[in-house]
Amino acid sequence: MRRRDTLPFRLSVAVGGWLVATLLRALGATWRVEVAGDDPANERSPVIGALWHRGLFCAAHRFRDLGAVIPVSRSHDGDRIVAVLGRLGFGPSPRGSSSSGAATVLAGLIRAAQTGHHLGILCDGPRGPARRAKPGALAAARATGLVIRPLGIAARPALQFGSWDRALLPLPFARVGFAWGKPLCVPRDASREELEALRASLEQELDRLQATAEASLG
Numbered sequence: 001m002r003r004r005d006t007l008p009f010r011l012s013v014a015v016g017g018w019l020v021a022t023l024l025r026a027l028g029a030t031w032r033v034e035v036a037g038d039d040p041a042n043e044r045s046p047v048i049g050a051l052w053h054r055g056l057f058c059a060a061h062r063f064r065d066l067g068a069v070i071p072v073s074r075s076h077d078g079d080r081i082v083a084v085l086g087r088l089g090f091g092p093s094p095r096g097s098s099s100s101g102a103a104t105v106l107a108g109l110i111r112a113a114q115t116g117h118h119l120g121i122l123c124d125g126p127r128g129p130a131r132r133a134k135p136g137a138l139a140a141a142r143a144t145g146l147v148i149r150p151l152g153i154a155a156r157p158a159l160q161f162g163s164w165d166r167a168l169l170p171l172p173f174a175r176v177g178f179a180w181g182k183p184l185c186v187p188r189d190a191s192r193e194e195l196e197a198l199r200a201s202l203e204q205e206l207d208r209l210q211a212t213a214e215a216s217l218g
Helices: 007-028 053-062 076-087 102-114 136-144 192-216
Strands: 032-036 048-051 119-122 148-160 168-180
Touching (some): 007 053, 007 076, 007 168, 032 192, 048 136, 053 119, 053 148, 053 168, 119 136, 136 192, 148 192
Parallel strands (some): 032 168, 048 119
Antiparallel strands (some): 148 168
């Protein structure tokens, strides 16, 4: 029997998902949020939010209960993330990564976009290297026709984990900055060279927006 099929593992995922989501809702309710740029979260037309992995906790709270769809890896840690996202009001996550199950993920994102869901892509996930954009957001934009909205996130004061992504968890009553960039469109007939140029441009824009978010906090 696989580990994820055992009762103890399933229980730990379910209980852990409820606990983490509950704590994040309570903690996030104390944050003082500052937004720069046009926030598309409440727009009717879906978009693809693109951000660095380090901002996942801030983004999970900010975009809760909107039914947004986030692809998640097939790992055991991915099972736990899916449980948390479900408790936070996100839509069902397509499972896979750029190295495994990419076609399944893309098909799931297309279905979500067709039914009006916002999409979210952690551009350097699931394993890094940090702040190195992978082609997933561009592939999703080309396949769905949705625009990419780059997002920079900063928080102060915050815990910074020692994981590869240096994930941020804002402390109670922290200031949390969100900086939105301009829409990035990906033509369906984009060549390999054009996609690489767009990937590099997205990477630079995410770094710029993170610096903008950090500067907004003083």
